[in-house]
Amino acid sequence: MREIINHQEGSTTPTARQRSDTPRGTFAGSNVPLVERAYRIRRHALRMGEVQGQGYIAQALGIADVLAVAYFHALRFRPDDVHWEGRDRFLLSIGHYAIALYAALIEAGVLPESEIETYGADGSRLPMSGMAAYTPGMEISGGSLGHGLGIGVGMALGLKRKHSDCLVYTLFSDGELNEGSIWEAVMGAAHWRLDNLIGLVDVNDQQADGPSSAISSREPLADRFRAFGWHVQRVDGNDIGALVAAFDMARTVAEAQPRIIICDTKLAKGVPFLETRERNHFLRVEPDEWQRAIGVLDLAFHAEGGR
Amino acid sequence: MSGSGSEASHGTRRLTTSAMIASIAAPGQRTAPAPFGRALVELARSRPEIVGLTADLAKYTDLHVFAQAFPDRFYQMGMSEQLLMMAAAGLAREGALPFVTTYAVFASRRAYDFISMAIAEEGLNVKIVCALPGLTSGYGPSHQATEDIAILRGMPQLTIIDPCDAHEIAAAVPAVAAHPGPVYMRLLRGNVPHVLDGYDYRFEIGKATSLRNGKDVLVIATGLATMRALEAAEALDADGIGVEVLHIATIKPLDEAAILAAAAKDRRLVVVAENHTVIGGLGEAVAGLLLREGITPRFRQIALPDAFLDAGALPTLHERYGLSVSSMAQRIKKWL
Ligand SMILES: Cc1ncc(C[n+]2csc(CCOP(=O)(O)OP(=O)(O)O)c2C)c(N)n1
Numbered sequence: 001m002r003e004i005i006n007h008q009e010g011s012t013t014p015t016a017r018q019r020s021d022t023p024r025g026t027f028a029g030s031n032v033p034l035v036e037r038a039y040r041i042r043r044h045a046l047r048m049g050e051v052q053g054q055g056y057i058a059q060a061l062g063i064a065d066v067l068a069v070a071y072f073h074a075l076r077f078r079p080d081d082v083h084w085e086g087r088d089r090f091l092l093s094i095g096h097y098a099i100a101l102y103a104a105l106i107e108a109g110v111l112p113e114s115e116i117e118t119y120g121a122d123g124s125r126l127p128m129s130g131m132a133a134y135t136p137g138m139e140i141s142g143g144s145l146g147h148g149l150g151i152g153v154g155m156a157l158g159l160k161r162k163h164s165d166c167l168v169y170t171l172f173s174d175g176e177l178n179e180g181s182i183w184e185a186v187m188g189a190a191h192w193r194l195d196n197l198i199g200l201v202d203v204n205d206q207q208a209d210g211p212s213s214a215i216s217s218r219e220p221l222a223d224r225f226r227a228f229g230w231h232v233q234r235v236d237g238n239d240i241g242a243l244v245a246a247f248d249m250a251r252t253v254a255e256a257q258p259r260i261i262i263c264d265t266k267l268a269k270g271v272p273f274l275e276t277r278e279r280n281h282f283l284r285v286e287p288d289e290w291q292r293a294i295g296v297l298d299l300a301f302h303a304e305g306g307r
Numbered sequence: 308m309s310g311s312g313s314e315a316s317h318g319t320r321r322l323t324t325s326a327m328i329a330s331i332a333a334p335g336q337r338t339a340p341a342p343f344g345r346a347l348v349e350l351a352r353s354r355p356e357i358v359g360l361t362a363d364l365a366k367y368t369d370l371h372v373f374a375q376a377f378p379d380r381f382y383q384m385g386m387s388e389q390l391l392m393m394a395a396a397g398l399a400r401e402g403a404l405p406f407v408t409t410y411a412v413f414a415s416r417r418a419y420d421f422i423s424m425a426i427a428e429e430g431l432n433v434k435i436v437c438a439l440p441g442l443t444s445g446y447g448p449s450h451q452a453t454e455d456i457a458i459l460r461g462m463p464q465l466t467i468i469d470p471c472d473a474h475e476i477a478a479a480v481p482a483v484a485a486h487p488g489p490v491y492m493r494l495l496r497g498n499v500p501h502v503l504d505g506y507d508y509r510f511e512i513g514k515a516t517s518l519r520n521g522k523d524v525l526v527i528a529t530g531l532a533t534m535r536a537l538e539a540a541e542a543l544d545a546d547g548i549g550v551e552v553l554h555i556a557t558i559k560p561l562d563e564a565a566i567l568a569a570a571a572k573d574r575r576l577v578v579v580a581e582n583h584t585v586i587g588g589l590g591e592a593v594a595g596l597l598l599r600e601g602i603t604p605r606f607r608q609i610a611l612p613d614a615f616l617d618a619g620a621l622p623t624l625h626e627r628y629g630l631s632v633s634s635m636a637q638r639i640k641k642w643l
Contacts, residue, residue, distance in 0.1 A: 143449025
């Protein structure tokens with residue numbers, strides 16, 4: 001193949017199998033259950049939304065379980081050293097989901113909980129759209145959609161050049177599947193057999209002007225990725241058990257190909273009165289509803305035997 | 308997108324928010340809702356060849372008004388800005404008159420080659436209408452089209468328009484439709500201030516218009532900067548400083564005669580004001596023209612810095628980067 005890297009044969013890069021299936025995540029041994037992490041991510045996000053009276057809260061609630069499993073089961077990273085060379089990279093392609101990632105970074109101790117109060121305000125490290133220059137732990141600048149997966153291809157290539165066993169996770173959205181740049185990356189990743197690249201796509205069936213499925217035919221999504229040469233799993237993105245299994249599989253499966261986990265999620269998951277509200281890219285939440293939502297979340301968590 | 312379409316109704320919203328959608332209207336300023344969408348619907352009733360296309364931003368570019376009125380003439384292309392431009396080119400080839408919307412950043416940055424080769428090089432009749440021009444979003448560089456004019460001004464055959472207010476947007480729609488060839492128009496969306504109806508002003512493509520006279524300073528302004536310059540001029544007037552405001556709605560082609568005539572008059576300080584980076588916009592266009600013609604007045608630019616700008620609340624950012632009325636007035640005073 002190409003001269004610069006050869007990760008098919010004779011490469012010193014550890015193969016996926018060599019990476020083993022023993023948990024590698026920094027928090028994998030923690031005794032805090034993942035459901036509690038997810039609950040707390042949702043709670044942090046709601047508190048940020050309340051600060052500004054707005055935010056992409058439906059997306060944050062929907063993706064909380066995926067982020068809980070990513071950060072508290074799968075990812076190897078150092079909360080106090082976000083530039084640590086040995087970290088797994090997590091790229092947030094969807095900058096508007098920053099509120100969700102901030103919540104996960106707060107839960108992981110990368111960001112202090114006290115910064116919730118600054119969310120979206122002038123001078124804050126937590127702007128409404130995620131940008132690398134502002135926030136520790138935010139790897140790339142989002143906002144202009146369709147970038148993350150292609151950058152992930154480059155980082156996966158770069159890590160292989162360095163014979164690193166670090167993994168690159170890229171979280172992108174069903175709306176982003178409309179962009180040609182995503183499919184360029186999908187082909188590039190398969191061509192280079194990037195077994196260190198794990199795509200996570202949030203299929204919440206919503207984008208700016210309406211339901212994604214009404215805007216652009218997306219299905220059969222798993223078959224499409226398979227046809228492009230990816231290792232494909234499709235899971236309920238709000239089922240933590242299923243997500244753990246999928247992340248483990250994506251990390252350990254032997255095939256020399258990029259991996260995608262298609263995550264079907266529910267907008268506003270965990271707060272029933274918001275789940276059933278008229279679907280919208282930018283969910284309307286009244287000023288008094290933020291506390292009500294937190295109350296609903298708390299009640300459900302404790303009823304299920306949470307602490 | 309943040310608070311879309313509800314900027315006026317959100318009285319309780321904090322003013323310090325790096326939201327994507329933010330109002331440019333000053334408190335109490337008279338506004339009109341969705342002037343572009345409404346004008347397009349009005350025109351489309353008698354022009355069956357008009358079609359509307361967007362890339363998942365109908366609601367945020369006021370094209371939803373057209374989509375509701377003419378569902379079978381509306382094409383939702385999904386968040387695919389490159390396809391958006393190619394498809395518009397194809398429709399134009401088959402006799403349709405496409406009005407195409409997205410945000411200015413995505414048209415100018417992502418879809419540039421498709422506008423250039425599929426549309427402009429062939430002189431196709433496509434009207435590209437783009438929201439969030441310059442610094443009209445607090446969301447950060449991904450949504451702040453600070454260099455769209457610099458990017459597009461170099462494209463041959465493309466007409467570029469930067470309207471100032473709701474009144475001008477409404478007037479520009481039929482003019483743009485009647486104008487043969489590709490047009491890029493910057494769009495103020497949502498509840499858009501009404502300013503120019505208070506002046507004796509008629510929009511015409513390619514024509515600059517003096518909105519007020521003044522003996523000390525000539526401000527050549529476009530788009531949002533015109534709105535702000537008019538207010539700054541009033542403030543300076545109170546201090547005995549006379550300011551002419553020459554409004555340039557069409558950035559390309561420039562009304563060279565009007566600019567030269569105004570700049571040659573009375574040895575006034577010439578200030579070019581625009582909602583755009585200092586590089587490659589109206590300021591440099593005017594500077595080049597004046598120098599070529601041997602007219603060399605004292606010359607200053609009010610424009611955004613050559614930088615990726617901060618995220619933050621729009622009033623904060625306009626103050627920080629010199630687009631607020633008070634900072635404009637202060638700087639002009641200092642330069643005199
Ligand atoms: C290249 C690009 N085009 C358009 C936009 C404007 N925009 C912001 S969010 C969005 C919808 C994207 O779809 P998705 O992420 O699936 O939406 P969500 O699930 O958050 O509703 C659009 C079109 C953008 N940010 N970037």
